[in-house]
Amino acid sequence: MPTFQDPVVDGEEACQALRALAHATRSFDQPEETYAVVGEVLGGLRSLGQVLSQLASAHTSESAIPHAEDGNLGAGIEEAYAAATALRRASALVAQAELAVDRASQHSGRIVWGPASPGALLPLAEAIAPRINADDSFVRTSPFSSSGFRWKSRRHSGMSL
Incomplete structure (x- = not known):
């Protein structure tokens, strides 16, 4: 308590x-x-x-x-x-x-x-995954932008926990 x-x-x-x-x-x-x-x-x-x-x-x-x-x-x-x-x-x-x-x-x-059949989820997940930037969850690739364009994110180097 x-x-x-x-x-x-x-x-x-x-x-x-x-x-x-x-x-x-x-x-x-x-x-x-x-x-x-x-x-x-x-x-x-x-x-x-x-x-x-x-x-x-x-x-x-x-x-x-x-x-x-x-x-x-x-x-x-x-x-x-x-x-x-x-x-x-x-x-x-x-x-x-x-x-x-x-x-x-x-x-x-x-x-x-x-409820969903597990087999139906795999193709959907594969279609969605390219839209999410795996390097930074705050940056999303835009489905409306020209091919290859990604939003830029600034990363700071320094102390980490």
Whole structure:
């Protein structure tokens, strides 16, 4: 049960809940349930972004004086700011994941699930697959553009988690 006051206990519970969800989503008996789960994951990502931002702020708070393990104040401050920077970067990456999951939620919400013969799905999937850019789910090739044209996306290199 969440405490809403103890970040250590609530963090442990969130970790266990995500482990349980990872286990539970290995298969779906009723695929229509995926929409609700995607929505809950989206809500979790929004909260996770906020948590990461708040953790970053806590590392640079004026109320705490960080020291390195050897007692060095300068090294402690440097580590605190490095941790805060990494946490802010993680928060930004979670915001990108949030956008992707939001898009998935929109697509998932337009699905009406029903019985289908598995043999009928393969030709349909092969016809649809070329329309989706496998390199970047945010970029879609346009069926209305000239052949070979793809939307350009800017990728930034740098730190990854």
